[in-house]
Amino acid sequence: MLLNELTQALSRLNLAQVAPGDYAKTGCHLEVEAAPAQMPEVARLMLEKGCFLESLTAVDFPEHFTLVYHFNHFRELCRTVVHARVPKEAEAPTISHIYPAANWYEREVYDLFGLKFAGHPDLRRILLPFEADFHPLRKKFAPSETPADA
Amino acid sequence: MLERGLEEKFYVLNLGPQHPSTHGVLRVELQMEGEFIVKADPDIGYGHRGHEHMAENRSYLQFLPNLGRVDYLHALAYNQCYCMAVEKLLELKVPERAEFIRVITCELNRIASHLLWIGAYLLDLGAFTPFLYCFDDRENILDLLDRVTGSRLTYCYYRFGGVPRDVDDDFLAGCKAFARRLRSRYRDYENLVNKNVIFLERTKGIGIISQEQCVKYGLTGPMVRGSGIPYDLRKCEPYSAYPLFDFDIPVGSTGDIYDRYMVRYREMEQSLRIIEQAVDKIPAGPIMAEKVPKRIKPAPGEVYTAVEAARGEFGIYLVSQGDTTPYRLKLRVPSFGNLSILPEIAVDTLVADLVAILGSIDVVVPEIDR
Amino acid sequence: MATAAHSVSVFGMIAGLIGVMALVAVNALFLIWMERKVSAHMQLRPGPMEVGWHGAIQTIADALKLLGKELITPRDVDKPVYLAAPIVIFLPVLVSFLVIPFSQNLIIRDMHVGVLLILSFAALTVLAILMAGWASNNKYAVFGAIRSVAQNVAYEIPLLITLMSVILMVGSFRLTDIVAAQNRIWFVFVQPVAFILYIICATAETNRAPFDLPEAESELVAGFHTEYSGMRFALFFLAEYTNMFIVAALATIFFLGGWRGPFLPGLVWFLIKVYAIIFLIMWFRWTFPRVRFDQLITLSWKILIPLALANLIVTAFVLKLV
Numbered sequence: 001m002l003l004n005e006l007t008q009a010l011s012r013l014n015l016a017q018v019a020p021g022d023y024a025k026t027g028c029h030l031e032v033e034a035a036p037a038q039m040p041e042v043a044r045l046m047l048e049k050g051c052f053l054e055s056l057t058a059v060d061f062p063e064h065f066t067l068v069y070h071f072n073h074f075r076e077l078c079r080t081v082v083h084a085r086v087p088k089e090a091e092a093p094t095i096s097h098i099y100p101a102a103n104w105y106e107r108e109v110y111d112l113f114g115l116k117f118a119g120h121p122d123l124r125r126i127l128l129p130f131e132a133d134f135h136p137l138r139k140k141f142a143p144s145e146t147p148a149d150a
Numbered sequence: 151m152l153e154r155g156l157e158e159k160f161y162v163l164n165l166g167p168q169h170p171s172t173h174g175v176l177r178v179e180l181q182m183e184g185e186f187i188v189k190a191d192p193d194i195g196y197g198h199r200g201h202e203h204m205a206e207n208r209s210y211l212q213f214l215p216n217l218g219r220v221d222y223l224h225a226l227a228y229n230q231c232y233c234m235a236v237e238k239l240l241e242l243k244v245p246e247r248a249e250f251i252r253v254i255t256c257e258l259n260r261i262a263s264h265l266l267w268i269g270a271y272l273l274d275l276g277a278f279t280p281f282l283y284c285f286d287d288r289e290n291i292l293d294l295l296d297r298v299t300g301s302r303l304t305y306c307y308y309r310f311g312g313v314p315r316d317v318d319d320d321f322l323a324g325c326k327a328f329a330r331r332l333r334s335r336y337r338d339y340e341n342l343v344n345k346n347v348i349f350l351e352r353t354k355g356i357g358i359i360s361q362e363q364c365v366k367y368g369l370t371g372p373m374v375r376g377s378g379i380p381y382d383l384r385k386c387e388p389y390s391a392y393p394l395f396d397f398d399i400p401v402g403s404t405g406d407i408y409d410r411y412m413v414r415y416r417e418m419e420q421s422l423r424i425i426e427q428a429v430d431k432i433p434a435g436p437i438m439a440e441k442v443p444k445r446i447k448p449a450p451g452e453v454y455t456a457v458e459a460a461r462g463e464f465g466i467y468l469v470s471q472g473d474t475t476p477y478r479l480k481l482r483v484p485s486f487g488n489l490s491i492l493p494e495i496a497v498d499t500l501v502a503d504l505v506a507i508l509g510s511i512d513v514v515v516p517e518i519d520r
Numbered sequence: 521m522a523t524a525a526h527s528v529s530v531f532g533m534i535a536g537l538i539g540v541m542a543l544v545a546v547n548a549l550f551l552i553w554m555e556r557k558v559s560a561h562m563q564l565r566p567g568p569m570e571v572g573w574h575g576a577i578q579t580i581a582d583a584l585k586l587l588g589k590e591l592i593t594p595r596d597v598d599k600p601v602y603l604a605a606p607i608v609i610f611l612p613v614l615v616s617f618l619v620i621p622f623s624q625n626l627i628i629r630d631m632h633v634g635v636l637l638i639l640s641f642a643a644l645t646v647l648a649i650l651m652a653g654w655a656s657n658n659k660y661a662v663f664g665a666i667r668s669v670a671q672n673v674a675y676e677i678p679l680l681i682t683l684m685s686v687i688l689m690v691g692s693f694r695l696t697d698i699v700a701a702q703n704r705i706w707f708v709f710v711q712p713v714a715f716i717l718y719i720i721c722a723t724a725e726t727n728r729a730p731f732d733l734p735e736a737e738s739e740l741v742a743g744f745h746t747e748y749s750g751m752r753f754a755l756f757f758l759a760e761y762t763n764m765f766i767v768a769a770l771a772t773i774f775f776l777g778g779w780r781g782p783f784l785p786g787l788v789w790f791l792i793k794v795y796a797i798i799f800l801i802m803w804f805r806w807t808f809p810r811v812r813f814d815q816l817i818t819l820s821w822k823i824l825i826p827l828a829l830a831n832l833i834v835t836a837f838v839l840k841l842v
Contacts, residue, residue, distance in 0.1 A: 025238065027454040053368045054456075055482040059469055068467060070454060070482075074365070074374065074381040081454065101368035104490045112202070127195035127519060136203050137478075143203075163659050169741060185663070185813065276729060276810025282563035348730055348809050501663075501740075502812045 002049070002078045003029055009045055013038060021081065028070070030080040036067065036092040039084055043095040043102075046071045051080065053095075056105035058086075058113045060139045065115050067092060086115060094120040112137040160188050163501070167196050171274050171505045174515030178492070180504070187504055190496035192489055197519040205479035210236055210310070210446040213479070218304035220481060221517040223263040226256045226299075227459035229308040234389060235455040235466045236310045237439075239448035247435045248312035249391040254325060254428045255295060255307065256390075257421040261332070262291040263460035264414045264421075267512050271411070272343060274509040275352055280343055287332055294324050310446065311439030322429045329422045336419075344415070353408035357495050357507035360405060367491040370484050371462025372413045373511065377405030383458035395427045407510040414512075447474050461485050461512050481520055485513045536628035540617040544762050549579045551761040554795070555802055562806045589750035594657070597747065601655035606748065606755035609648030612641035613762040620769050621696050623779040623786030634695040635683060638770065639676070642725065645763065646672045649734060652756070653744035664743025667813060668734035671724060674820035675731075679721040681828035682714040685835040686774050699778030708775040713831050715775045717824060719800065722767035724816070726760065729805035733813055768797035 003020070010018045010032060017033035034042055043053075054070040069082040086092045094117040096103040106117045107126040114135035117123060125132065134141055166177035175196035181189040201220060205213045217232050218225035230252055237244060244252075269284030292302045298317050299307040307313060343349055364374045374381050382399045384392045400416035402409025450472040456465035462484025469478040488511050496504050553568070553576060560567025568575025593602065619634040621627040631637060646669050653665020687693060689710070690701040701707075708715045724731040735743030745756045772778055772793040779786030811819070 026452060027238065027456070047365070050365060052365045054463070055454075055465055055467060055480065057467060057478075057480040057482075059478045068480075070465070070467070074379045077387050079454065099368070100366050100494070101487055101490060104486065108486075125195075127198045129195070136200060137206075161659070272809060276732070277808060278559070279563050279806050282565060286564050342807070346809065348811050351815055352809060352812055500812060500814065502810075 002073055002076045006030060006046075006049060006051075006078065006080060009049070010042070013041055013045065015042070021079075023079075026081075028079045028081040030078065032080060032082040034082055034084050036084045036086050036090075039067075039069070039082070040093055040095055040098060042082055043069075043098040046080070047098055050074070051078075053099045053101045053105070054079070056102055056109065058109045058115055058137075060113060060137060062139070064088060065113060067109070067115075091116045091118040093118050096120055111135070114138060159183060165501075165504070167193075171508065172515070173270065173509075173513060176489075176513065176515045176518070178504070178508070180496075180501070182501075185500050187496050187499055187501065190493050190504065192492055194489070194515070194518050197516045199516075199520065201520045202479055202481060205476050207475065209474050210448075210476065213476070214309075215304075215306045218301075218306050219516070220483065220520060221459065221461065221464070221485075221514045222304050223266060223514055224259055224460040225303070225305040226252075226259040226307060227457050228464055229306065230256055230390065231455055231457040231459075231464050231466050233308045233310055234457070235453050235468045236446065236448065238453045238455060239451060239468065239470055240310065240443070240446065242311045242439045242442065244312050244390075244439055245436045246391070246433050247316075248437045248439075250428050250432045251298075251313050251317055251437065252308060253391045253395070254317075254425055254432075255298065255305075257424050257428075258291050258295060258325065258328075259305070260460045261418050261421050262288045262295075264418050265291075267414060267460075268339075268343075268411075271509045271512075272349075274505050275349065277343070277346075277349070280339070283335070283338065283342075287335060290328050290331065294321060294328060297321055297324070309438070309442075311442040312437045314438070316437050322432070325425050325429050329426055332418065332422060339415070344412075350408065352502075352506060353406065353411060353510075355404070355406050356499070356503050357407045357510060358405050359491065359495060363491060363494070367494075368487045369462070369491060370487065371459070371512075372410050372417070373462060373488050373491075375399065375413045376402040376410035378403055383456055383463055387456065389455075389457060391428070392424075394431070395424045397421075397423050407506055410510045445474065447472065456482070459484060461514065461517070462488060483517045483520065485511070485515075485518045489513050489518060533628065536618070537614075540614060540628070543617065544614065544758065547765050548758045548761040549583070551764065551798065552579045552582075552757075554798070558799065558802045559806045562803075583754065586754045587751055591750045591752060592747075594747050596657045598655040598657065601651050602747075605648050605652035605655060606752045608651060609645055609759045610755050612644040612648075613759055613766060615641045616766050619695060620766070621699060621773065621778060622790050626787060627696065630694065630696050632692070632694045635687065635693045635698075635770075638766065639680060639683075642763070642766070643672070643676060645759070648759075649744050652748070656744070656747040658747050660740045660742075661744050661746045664734040664740050664746070667740075668727065668744060670813075671727070671731065671733060671816060674817050675721045675724040675824075678717060678820060678824040678828040679725060681825070681832055682717045682721065683770075683774060685711060685714050685828075685832045688832070688835055688839060695773050695778075699773055699780065702777040702780065706775060706777040711775065711831070711835070713827065715771070717828050717831070718771060718775070719797075720824065721820075722771065723801055723804055724820070726763045726767055726801070728764070728801055730808040730810050731816055732805075732810060733816060764798055764801060765794065768794045768801070771797050 021028040021031040051071040054072045065086045067084040071080040111125040163180040166172040167175040177193040179191045217228040265284040265288040269281035272280045380399045397420045448470045452469045465482030467480040471477040568578035571578040649668040653661040779790040781789035
């Protein structure tokens with residue numbers, strides 16, 4: 001069983017939480033909490049087990065950002081969600097050297113949240129124009145009152 | 151940006167944002183040596199509309215029409231995923247008849263998407279005629295879906311807890327008639343396209359993606375199935391009424407363009423099988439769940455749901471804080487991950503190959519840009 | 521007949537030139553309409569239906585529209601070359617008509633180097649495409665031009681060699697002699713391989729699909745004429761269709777017995793055969809995907825040229841034996 005294997009391997013990494021998830025409720029089989037600095041380690045382990053990076057995103061909470069990584073496996077359904085809290089104005093380490101897929105996802109998070117990834121090879125904006133001076137998915141961001149074409 | 155790593159002997163060719171083969175406003179910056187590509191750098195975001203930001207600023211129901219505009223070619227799968235996410239948060243149980251209707255319409259929509267892809271893809275390869283044949287078949291689906299959903303492209307048909315309008319017997323008979331019609335067309339497609347020597351020469355052994363690359367780049371959909379990984383969420387993570395039906399997952403062997411083409415081509419037949427079984431077995435009963443709250447205000451929590459869309463896995467990560475609007479809604483779109491492999495597989499190919507590879511990824515640019 | 525051709529008066533030449541101009545225009549109008557109709561019926565649609573009987577004068581409406589379009593000259597083009605290219609592409613196709621025998625008597629000048637004249641002037645088309653592509657100062661256009669040069673050079677060789685095997689049998693470059701030599705049997709039955717090779721090469725020579733790489737839409741936008749608009753664009757279009765007529769006429773003369781045929785006058789037979797060949801070339805276009813550039817060149821150098829040479833040698837050998 002992949003789930004047991006992952007649970008065992010992940011608990012060896014000294015993470016804040018490794019617990020089975022309520023699949024019917026959240027759609028995830030395994031819920032993990034990690035410090036951002038531990039992410040490269042976690043990613044390396046997930047890649048070793050043959051998991052792919054399903055999605056990488058962030059949520060802007062009042063006191064901190066939470067990076068949310070979803071991993072899944074092609075052969076055996078086992079969705080692992082990893083939450084990593086990043087304090088505001090702090091940087092998170094990149095995992096794009098482990099999962100090339102993360103390259104674009106991290107650029108997207110940077111673009112929309114302004115959260116920087118240390119060690120990312122090419123941290124440019126990806127969806128917004130390069131000259132944009134805002135990060136729209138921050139809760140503080142308020143769209144201007146003027147029409148969009150102004 | 152243009153100056154990055156540019157050496158004297160290379161030159162830059164700007165493919166797009168307005169180019170016949172980028173299928174929308176996608177720009178690929180190519181560094182070329184003669185006709186060979188040294189480096190390809192996709193530049194996306196020309197059609198960014200901020201769907202995720204919109205989701206945080208309107209009620210759950212108000213966001214529903216947006217989904218049809220994320221991927222306009224397989225809008226119903228996106229409807230499905232969002233409804234599933236909210237239904238999970240609300241703990242709603244969808245009646246069986248509604249699930250069947252969802253499956254039928256979603257599969258019809260998938261065939262329409264694949265037909266359009268096949269036509270447009272062959273157009274990329276320089277064959278004009280199959281495009282019209284595909285559109286002729288697709289037209290039937292649009293008419294069918296028009297009857298039940300009320301629109302021809304950007305469908306917004308599913309609701310939290312079911313579907314708003316029931317299907318009639320004419321629609322079900324129409325589905326069967328369409329299945330017969332599409333099957334009678336296979337011979338034309340096989341003779342015109344699948345056995346064409348030029349087509350085989352153009353597609354075999356080009357743009358090979360290994361299974362290892364599939365894992366590293368998080369590819370989904372026909373991209374991984376072309377490489378031989380039978381990853382199809384309808385089977386791997388059964389949702390809706392899919393476990394009730396008998397169908398196969400077509401997979402390729404080498405992972406080249408041809409395999410990805412054949413996977414999509416064969417998937418149409420599997421979708422037909424699902425539709426036929428669903429039409430035969432559709433139960434009577436209600437089409438809406440009983441206690442759907444008027445004001446949708448889910449309890450705090452987060453949920454990840456995923457469905458198999460025509461292009462791959464479409465996922466929604468939804469965070470609720472007990473409000474009438476989502477706190478955060480992430481759209482995990484398949485084309486975004488699938489396109490990110492382009493820089494790696496485009497190197498050392500010709501421009502003509504790049505067009506073929508780009509086409510085989512089946513990008514829907516508005517979906518990438520969101 | 522040959523002496524009659526030599527004594528053509530100045531008046532005859534002028535009348536012939538006017539006739540050729542008229543033919544080129546009418547032919548292009550007809551071919552464009554024909555292409556649209558052929559493609560439409562192959563694609564389950566009716567094609568133009570509104571202007572005239574089944575859209576018969578749709579092309580005239582389109583031509584008038586093109587005449588009214590603004591002639592855009594981009595800022596950074598190489599102006600003299602850019603402006604000259606549409607004219608340069610159009611002149612050689614006119615010259616080719618001088619030597620084509622439409623029927624026994626309908627020929628402007630029956631030269632004894634007829635084939636060579638047509639082929640050498642056809643080679644000038646490449647120059648015009650190169651001029652257009654280079655002067656446009658656009659990467660896609662240059663791409664198209666480079667491809668066009670490589671393609672035409674590669675395909676002129678097998679084209680010439682296949683025609684050589686027929687010329688070897690007749691012993692003359694004069695087109696009327698070649699038609700006269702087919703009084704018993706058309707050469708298509710004697711030289712089937714040469715005919716097939718010729719049709720392939722002719723399709724490539726005229727840049728038609730599946731060999732339409734110089735203007736491959738899905739790769740190069742519009743290839744060498746990306747930056748041309750209005751009537752300048754129309755001239756390229758006109759030249760393409762006239763070229764099609766010329767290669768089809770050559771095929772008719774070399775393989776299908778020229779104007780020969782029962783009951784109907786020679787001119788009618790000639791045109792029927794020419795348009796039948798053109799229909800065949802159109803059929804290719806609306807059926808096949810496009811080949812890749814390296815495959816195109818490989819096909820020519822590794823398959824067509826050896827085949828054509830083998831055919832020539834066999835022809836020479838058989839002729840020596842007989």
